Amino acid sequence: MPKKQKITGEKIAVRKKADKRQSIEKFIKKNKVISDWLREGGAGRGELLMILTEKLPRADRKKLEHTADAVIELGADLVKRIIEIERENRQLRSLSLTDELTGLYNKRFFKMQLGVEMARSKRTGQPCCMAILDFDNFKEINDSLGHSEGDRFLKEVGLLMRDRLRPTDFICRLGGDEFGILMPATGLVDAIGIARRLQQFIMDIHWKKFITTASIGMAEFDPSEKAALEEFFNMADIELYRAKKDGKNKISYTSGGIERRIAAAEPVSLHERELLLKMKGEKPPK
Structure with missing residues (x-):
């Protein structure tokens, strides 16, 4: 040796x-x-x-x-x-975990991390929320300005959205013009506030000659329930469909199987806070 x-x-x-x-x-x-x-x-x-x-x-x-x-x-x-x-x-x-166009995480990573956060919620008792965001007029940008400009829009706006989220949040490109946002240890009221700020930011972009808007479907994971990962993901996906059906530039959300839809850019009122707390079985503060 x-x-x-x-x-x-x-x-x-x-x-x-x-x-x-x-x-x-x-x-x-x-x-x-x-x-x-x-x-x-x-x-x-x-x-x-x-x-x-x-x-x-x-x-x-x-x-x-x-x-x-x-x-x-x-x-x-x-x-x-x-x-x-x-x-x-x-x-x-x-x-294998990164979206080639935007450099953000991809759908595979999103679902992996979603499983991690659901397990964390069950362990800590804290809720977590997810959102699926879809640009309402992206097809018009593609058709009018070309696919290369559409790609540039997705890349630049995707990175700008990431910079406007909290360090603990995750944003991923799920495919096409759909983005997933995961908000760990966050209740529905706070998550709605984050989603509304993103909506307002997107409206203020004015990409070329277009005023851009986004529809958002949201779901809150209740750690006391036994929802599977795909079920939780599909809840937000269904809410996105409802938001677009309700006229676009809307947020639609679900918590504990009870759905409420709200118009974009509205503050969360005291009445809404009370309703959300009741949905969770909590008493509103006096």
Whole structure:
């Protein structure tokens, strides 16, 4: 076995015992380059744990100098290839969750995160809300200005909407001109306020010669209910259909199976707040 050497970015540490770094073990098993190297060295996969030292914090590197059974130097070409593979895998993971046109998250990510937030709501007892937003006159922009201008509208307005949401919110492009907005730990009253501000912002854009408007369907997830993910998603989708059917530039929402529809750009009145609280089984403040 080679002598212990100072660890550099072109070396790996090898330990002959089990370790909790399961993610690194999986990385080793999934990459053919590393597997081939292990095979050629006559080592079994279960016997060795390899750690790319350039990925470790400085404190861990120093600790590793004292705990590793050996530090083995690899050829620069092999290290370069390992890093390239890791970078390619990271890019593929990013592409699978990102919308190519806007750079926002895509529908796949939205549903994954929706499941996370529904589970969090059940655990904490806090509600969460989601919205599906659809531009009312996007077809006119496409038909009059061309698809390239329509794409530019979706990209720029999508990013502007993201900047106007809270850091804890998620906005994703679901497809076409539909966007999903997920608002964790947020009740319906606050979520409606967020949706109305977005509607007003969209109306103020005046893209070229067009005054843009958006219809929004919303749903509140009640952690005490047993709604499945697709059921919760479809609730907001149905409300979007109702908002467009009611004349567009509207918000339609549902909570606990009780639906109410409200016109755009109206403040949430005291009466509406009382109704929403009653829908949730809570008493309005005196």
